[in-house]
Amino acid sequence: MELKSKVPSGPIERKWDKHRFEMKLVSPANKRKFTVVVVGSGLAGGAAAATMSELGYNVKCFCFQDSPRRAHSIAAQGGINAAKNYQNDGDSVYRLFYDTVKGGDFRSREGNVYRLSQVSVNIIDQCVAQGVPFAREYGGLLANRSFGGAQVSRTFYARGQTGQQLLLGCYQALEKEVSKGGVTMYPRTEMLDLIVISGRARGIVVRDMVSGEISSHLADAVVLASGGYSNVFYLSTNAKGSNATAIWRAYKRGAAFANPCYTQIHPTCIPVSGDHQSKLTLMSESLRNDGRVWVPKRKEDCGKRPQDIPDADRDYYLERKYPSFGNLSPRDIASRAAKEVCDEGRGVGPGGRGVYLDFADAIRRLGKEKIAERYGNLFEMYQRITDENPYEVPMRIYPAPHYTMGGLWVDYNLMSTIPGLHVAGEANFSDHGANRLGASALMQGLSDGYFIVPLTIGDYLGSNKLEPVSVDSPEVKATEAAVRQRTEKLLSVQGSRTVASFHRELGRLMWEYCGMARSAEGLKQALAVIPKLRDEFWHDVRVLGTGAELNQSLEHAGRVADFLELAELMCIDALHREESCGGHFRVEHQTPDGEALRHDEQFAYVAAWEYAGDAQPPVLNKEPLVFENVPLSQRSYK
Amino acid sequence: MNLTLHVWRQPGPDARGGMERYEARDISPDMSFLEMLDVVNESLVESGKPPIAFDHDCREGICGSCGMMINGVAHGPMRGTATCQLHMRSFGDGDTIYIEPWRSRAFPVIKDLVVNRSAFDRIIASGGFITAPTGSPQDANNIPVAKRDADEAMDAAACIGCGACVAACPNGSASLFTAAKISHLGLLPQGQPERERRATRMVAQMDAEGFGHCTLYGECQEACPKQISIDTIARMNRDFLVATRHEHEEKVLGGG
């Protein structure tokens, strides 16, 4: 497999302009003749579907929730970055680009990241025009806050509900196009396979989740915007339905999967409270603007009430270790630091797996009212879940799986290794390298969806002559048959264990061996256990009911079956990458003071894995990464 | 704690439904309501019985997927809280809990506690947007918005589209949902050009979907997990009246 990044030549500031000029166009009259399937209605999919319909394409958009407005982007809290420099604090497109490349620990593609930073300013304009109610200053202009990994204030927000407001803006644009007839929306419809004909993506096979009917939708191009795969860990901050099925099926049809082991563990989540736990709740990183992270200096103090521990006996470890970024150190660093102090036995709360996030100083400085205005809904959410009042006692937080930087490999046009298959948003691997900075996922989803895919799809359709396809073609029939067979197989096992019990077991395994700290020994152990668990699943899972009805166990079973395969690829990737970078921390590779130690000569590449059949190990393809603008250096936030 | 549940079971849209009784054992007060149902479902599957179907996704009170009548109250006893954020510490050991789907003509039951809320999408499609095609806007700070207006717009925009307002309303009205969107967009300068058209179309669509009329019972704002105020309904009515008057004037003047 040849990986052509297709990054345009020339100086970095000119690449996207040059490319926009060189791309083929489709005339307005011809756009109507093309059908594009979009899987996903989150920021990436919703924006792409709405924009392509505005341009004149015939769009079919799919989501598994009952309404496109419920895509998981809705849950994003803290904010969205943009290089507007409205605060006049020295921000620029170049600085956002620089911060993102460095934040990603030099494992992303410079050309893509620069474009993302350029487009970021248009996103804010677009969203404001749609009526997104961003926070404002008294003068009526837009307000900003800071996020981890940055020393400027470039994050735009709408209380603690930024994702909700951005998604509603996008959903409203989508519904506007639905009413005009340009988009047909298919809610409660799950993509279960990709149709590939003559080497090109030509449609998808879906299951209607209410009637159970399996059918095909043909297209001239397909966009996958199906979100991330953090739920491979069972417990994560993702929604319960978030899954890898769409991208995993595409991988098995020939799309390379890039950097599957790059996962982000978010430092500020509410700790696990018991075995019944079904998901973990994020407490937005924006809280680190005003909250101070600490644990007791001495183990013996861990059982004391926090208010009884004097300042002198507290270890504000982020401020101590990283004085210039302090509580706003990047996520991977803050998460590992929390794990470290808990491993030393200085953690607080049940099981010693927690650290304090304390607002007492901020409340003293700014008043309770100001804090309530900034974070009120997050404080309420915390209190509802834990029954503790964070205005009075510090929050307890612990890291949790949150975001996946890995995803399907795409070139500069966001096209995968299957021609015609584009991948947008968290589902692709493109812009964040080995660690994503806070408030940059919303930016990337909207950049991909509003500004990139709609143009690069035109280039693909304008420069390729596609043969006509029909639902009766053998490829379509065979793909549909495979989906039916798999569904029947899941229903016919009739074993003794629930789907959730397998998912929980897989999650525990992945958290233990492929979570915040990884070792060759642990990964090998995981690689020995996962195939056994998968085998047990296919022999002993119990899915009741039929395929011809709304069947939530069946849906869950299909997703867990795919996670059981993806988990193995994640461990293979983590084992092969003999270095530490960003969210991938191999205990064998660390600096004397415990920081991630990269090995640039061997590993400055994207690992793009190619499926080679269930019986063969996947094939590793490498896309070398070249840094012409941001010199490779050890990341320092000290 | 141990609880007795009475849950609405209905195998499909056209099937007859009824209440079934289940025992929920060893429930921790730290569980969310949905985690309690997860426990019940696992034990149902283990004993070979079909699990209870219910919509849910984010479990953080923001996606609007979840929602059920709990002891006759939409989203249960805790104010300003969606079902997924309700915790079992709101109940006592030995309690009996009745769980039913949203009841509304416009929200037909699909299965058990799952209903079809696509009428809400059609209301938005009829006019709940600002037409701003991608790529056309000016710089964001060229449109200053008074902080008060931005805050008030945000209060209305917080709606999660769960449908509790409809389920709680004795008339089954969708006024709070529709008014929240009309208020959000109508409070902003960007929303002015389409303001009247938006109100007319959204109200017409709401009626066409078979939702009931609003007689200002106010149950909707009590049930709303985001505590959206019925003041938005006054705003909707005002926009609707103004729009109707202008339409009438246009007909009289322009019709000649």
Ligand SMILES: Cc1cc2nc3c(=O)[nH]c(=O)nc-3n(C[C@H](O)[C@H](O)[C@H](O)COP(=O)(O)OP(=O)(O)OC[C@H]3O[C@@H](n4cnc5c(N)ncnc54)[C@H](O)[C@@H]3O)c2cc1C
């Ligand atoms: C709790 C939380 C808070 C966050 N906060 C922030 C923040 O403050 N700032 C920031 O920048 N980022 C944040 N993020 C990250 C960010 O929200 C996500 O990365 C981003 O929204 C993903 O958008 P998306 O469009 O790629 O996918 P999603 O929004 O996840 O959408 C996926 C879509 O695909 C559909 N889908 C999936 N599989 C299938 C299938 N098989 N068939 C049919 N449809 C399918 C779903 O129905 C859905 O419509 C946060 C994430 C979480 C979990």
Ligand code: FES
């Ligand atoms: S599950 Fe999302 S609001 Fe309850």
